[in-house]
Amino acid sequence: MIKLENVKKVYPDGTEAVKGITFEINEGELCVLLGPSGCGKTTTMKMINRLIPITEGHIYIDGTDNREMDENELRREMGYAIQEIGLFPHMTVRENIATVPTLKNWSDDEKEERARNLLNLMGMDPDEFIDKYPTELSGGQRQRVGVARSLGADPPIMLMDEPFGAIDPITRDRLQDEFLKIQNEIQKTIVFVTHDINEAIKMGDKVALLKEGELIQYSQPAELLAAPKNRFVRDFVGSDRTLKSLRLMKVDEAMKESPRVVKEDQDLESVGQIMREEGVNYLIVVENGNKLKGWINREDVEEAGQGRVADAMVRDTEAAETGTSLANALTVMLERDVANLPVVDGDNNLKGLLTFNDLQSLIGETYTESGGKHPEVSK
Amino acid sequence: MRRRIVLVILLSIFIGVTIWITEMGSLKYMEPKTYTDIGRQAWNHLKMVGIAELLAIGVGVPLGIFVTRPGMKKFATPIVGTANVGQTIPSLAVIAIMAPILGYGFNSAIIALFVYSLLPVLRNSYAGINDIDPAIIESAKGMGMSRTQIALRIELPLARPVIMAGIRTSTVICVGTATLAVLVGGEGLGKIILTGLYTQIPLLIVQGAAPTAALAVILDTLLGGFEAAMTPRGLKKG
Amino acid sequence: MEVWQYINSHWVTIGSWTMDHLWLILVSNSFAVFIGVSLGIFISGKGREEVADTVLYLAGIMMTIPSLALFGLLMPLLSALNLPSLGFLPAVIALILYGQLPILRNTYTAIREVDPAMIEAGRGMGMTSRQILLKIKLPLAVPVIMAGLRNAVVINIGIATIAVFIGARGLGVPIFRGLRTSRTDMIITGAVFVSVLALLVDGLLALAERKFTPEGLKK
Structure with a gap:
């Protein structure tokens, strides 16, 4: 042009x-x-x-x-x-x-x-x-x-x-x-x-x-x-x-897409097993298809021992909307002292999961002078 | 530089023309004025302008400043308003009205001139102080200056160029009005012009007009230089 | 009371003096505006700074020359050109000259002081120099030019009074005759009428100045 x-x-x-x-x-x-x-x-x-x-x-x-x-x-x-x-x-x-x-x-x-x-x-x-x-x-x-x-x-x-x-x-x-x-x-x-x-x-x-x-x-x-x-x-x-x-x-670029999720009525024992198998301490709880409901962590699961997810989960959860900048997401994580942040779209449908570890490795990447890359850079 | 050249050319024309006519044998049925006549009338002219202007400065500057003082502002509108309206009134009208009131004569001519010269001086003295950015006064107060210190160190130096400009305008107007003051008994170069007009001798008119023009231009240039010298360096442009 | 009697018995004559006075002002200031604005636009052009300085300086000197002296200098000049050296013509010429400085200077300053950002914006949008002059510079300069015109007219009403010495008609006539014959009633009539005229015209032009100010520039 x-x-x-x-x-x-x-x-x-x-x-x-x-x-x-x-x-x-x-x-x-x-x-x-x-x-x-x-x-x-x-x-x-x-x-x-x-x-x-x-x-x-x-x-x-x-x-x-x-x-x-x-x-x-x-x-x-x-x-x-x-x-x-x-x-x-x-x-x-x-x-x-x-x-x-x-x-x-x-x-x-x-x-x-x-x-x-x-x-x-x-x-x-x-x-x-x-x-x-x-x-x-x-x-x-x-x-x-x-x-x-x-x-x-x-x-x-x-x-x-x-x-x-x-x-x-x-x-x-x-x-x-x-x-x-x-x-x-x-x-x-x-x-x-x-x-x-x-x-x-x-x-x-x-x-x-x-x-x-x-x-x-x-x-x-x-x-x-x-x-x-x-x-x-x-x-x-x-x-x-x-x-x-x-x-x-954007968070979209750094999140894990389709993370493992559990439902509110699942029993805690099976959830504990998933956690051990996957080697994670944190799972997102969804309902009605893919709507974000909250999260549950390994400590709570083990403490409760028996019952349903609904009894041990945290409902009031922070989430980042798609399109949010990583800087803003990081701010939320630091302020709320959380290591995981679900990513949702405008209708609260779960889109992915952003973890502090992923963020850290991204920062590490850009610090290496020569090779920092991220998905959108083509050249 | 160009200005200098223009100025020199103009003054040479005015003075040259004056000399040329003075050197002539006769103008129709009259003798031209002698150098002594012209010198004497130029002196009278300057004397009238000088006295009237000094009076105008002596009254106008303090009065203009006085009405800007806190508590005196209520006098500002009538006084400055009158000065503004007064400047709109034609000079000949002011001179003419003074004649029946004061009578004819040198002194009444000077008083008439004084009244008319007062207005620009008064107005500019007022405006010079009144138009100072209030933030400047505020910061002076904030630094602990007394009222007198503010007046002497801040207000007067800042207003000085404006006041000087008023004096310059007033003087130039005064030189012109003084040619008319002859009508009420004044003396000066106006007398030669008027004699020429009454006797219908154009060259005699010019013999009065050319030195009058030269006098006005010289005074204006001198006062312009003085004005520039009186302007604090920080206020000068460029 | 004599003044009252004088006005009462001479109102037709006073009226005609007033009309003559106004006619003189109207004619001379029309020319003065035309010349002053054109010249002001011309000298505000790029690369004419030196010309502008000289022209404005000359116009400034013009203003300092006493009107009676200028009339006197014009007379032989006009007769050398075989033009009438007494009456309407020399008066109009002198008034045009005296009207120049305020109009010229205000036109020049107003055009020069238009915010460069506006001219830049105009140029950037593809306006020609002519369009920038006509659509931006001049409209913005109008109120300032009007103020100059008002100034010029007020000055000229005063000088037109003095033009009676070179045979022009106007409200100077009763003043001049009154002074020569010591007729106080005539002097005062002339002086009062010309003063009121000056104040009235000044006031009217102040209104016009406001009216001609583009809406967005009014405070």
Whole structure:
């Protein structure tokens, strides 16, 4: 979708801001350009819509060299959102969102419909907000309208320059989550500039890490954490990269699928036998097919001696929903002081079991510099 | 640099034109004014402006500051409001109304000038202090400065450029109004212009107008330099 | 009480002086706005910082020259060009010149001070320079330009009074004649009418300024 080929930027004063970068962004992918300030990430992004002219090399959009396109037409085909938002204060939310549609001469009805749809998408009630002016909005709302505006004419590509940079951490976290959901629906090809490693890992399908105008590593975030190419990447990613990778991985990826289960009316003797045979101290109790009911451990089984599972089990159990990050699951385990955590779906159906041992070995893996792998890393 | 060049060119034109006309033998049926005449009227002009402006500063600055003091704010609205409205009133109207009240003469001309010059000085003195970020005053209080210390060390230095700008505006307006003060018995370069107008001799008008323009530009430039010198370094832009 | 009598018996004449005065202001400020805004837009362009500085400096010097002196300097200049050196024309020219600084400076400053983030956003969305000027910069500058116009008009109402010395008609006439003939009633009538006119127009323009402020910019 977007292909950069040996792209260079040299300013008239001789500064080499970008020193020959080559990489490709696939359709529907969110590619984060990451790096410390002055690394050339924003310059690279702005060369894509030619806000900054390219000195050397080529950028192809869907196979067409972007220098062969009219620059204004080019920009109207790409959404553009910046940290300062830059909402026009003399225009209503409606007019702001309809900026590019207006440039493209859409009809009023089309613009109205588009603005309302986008506000809905952003989780803002159109009736309440469409006639408001930017000064009447909170910081988070402005940021949302800014993103809505960049989606105005439904461009296939979006360029976002630290779009959540100017808001408080809590709101930023929420906006990131919301935006990921939206991206799931709209599947745009996105170039996302940030200096925040956590944001990059959270948002990116791919991360391009830049340093002094050079592309140091271009990979999926998990690989960036697990297999940093060199010292710079390692330092930039930070010493807590294991924790970061736990944040990135889901319980689904680390759990044992279809663990052994028992039912409430099973007698304890047979359960004790299963435990001995399997060599486990912990079993999950389910009912009605596969609904999670609780758990039972070896000590309780042996103490009770006889009876049913229902008499010795623990009913009030912690569980992690599928999709929860490993970091959150780990927090629960540490807080509740449990070594096992059942994983369920939204309807409380048992999906798997996460054990502290599995987590530990995973952490151990990422600590070995060379070989950390996890299921999603393909390369 | 460019500004300097523009300034020098303009002043050369004004002064050159004055010299050229003064050196002429005759203007229609009248003699041109001599250098002495022009010098004397320029001096009178400066004297009127100087006295009126000093009075305006002496009254305007303390009064403007006074109405910003705690407890005095109730006087601020009527006093500053009057100053604002007063500035909207044309200078000729103020001069003309003063004539029947004060009578004709040099002194009443000065009083008329004083009244009109007072307004920008008063307004800027008030605004200079009133517009200081309350957070600055708050932090000064928080560090234990007394009211006097705040006034002398914080408020006055911060307001100084604004007050100076008011004085500069006021002086420039005063130079212009002084040409009209001749109508109520004042002296100054306006007299030469008016004589030219009454006798319908354009060159005589210019002989008064050119040095007046030069005087205004020179005074404005000097006060501009003074204003820059009075601005605390931290408040200067760039 | 003489003043009252004077107004009573001369209200038609006073009315026509007022109309003349307003006409002079209307004509000169229309030109002043046109020239000032165009020039202001021009000098706010990229790479014209030096030109802008010089133009604004000149306009500033213009303002310091006393109006009576400017009228005096204009007279021989106009007659050298074979144009009428007395009456309406020189008055209009002088008023256009005096109206320049507030309008020019405000246009220039307002355009230059538009938040760069907005221009960046506009460019990034594919607006042409022209669209950025017309859709972003100018609308945002309108209230500031209006404030400049208001300032210019108030200054010019005062200067138009003085233009009576070079033969322009207006509310300066009764003041000037009254001063020459020591007629207090005429002086006061002229002074009061022109003052009230200035305050009224100032107030009206303040309202217009508010009205022309884009909704989202109102506090």
